[in-house]
Amino acid sequence: MLKLSPFARKLLLRVLVGLMIGYVCFGAYVWWAMHQSPETFGRVMARMPGPVPFLIFPFETAWIHARAGTLHVGDQAPDFSLLKLDKSERVQLSVLSQQQPVVVCKNQ
Numbered sequence: 001m002l003k004l005s006p007f008a009r010k011l012l013l014r015v016l017v018g019l020m021i022g023y024v025c026f027g028a029y030v031w032w033a034m035h036q037s038p039e040t041f042g043r044v045m046a047r048m049p050g051p052v053p054f055l056i057f058p059f060e061t062a063w064i065h066a067r068a069g070t071l072h073v074g075d076q077a078p079d080f081s082l083l084k085l086d087k088s089e090r091v092q093l094s095v096l097s098q099q100q101p102v103v104v105c106k107n108q
Helices: 006-034 038-046 052-056 059-066 093-099
Strands: 081-083 090-092
Touching: 006 038, 006 052, 006 059, 090 093
Parallel strands: none
Antiparallel strands: 081 090
16 A cells, blocks of 8 residues: 655645535536526637536536426416527517417427
8 A cells, every 4th residue: 555645645635625626616617607698608618628517517417407497387488589590680579479379389
């Protein structure tokens, strides 16, 4: 078994604690970004180096929890806007629902 000097043990402990703190801070930053608007989340993820968040953070599980939502059948849909397919303008749900009923179906 390898014997470490007291200095080496303290140094190793400090490095491990620093790595753990960095991991928790990185995870908290990604978690925060997931709960922001898609534009903000996109800006944050665009600055991430390669596949790093996907490799060191349980990204898919966190994403599912962050974007789960709280709507139930019969609830009124939140107002949102989407870009048209031809990218000519944005369309607001509230404007559409004033003109005609809007039905959203869940695939089973």
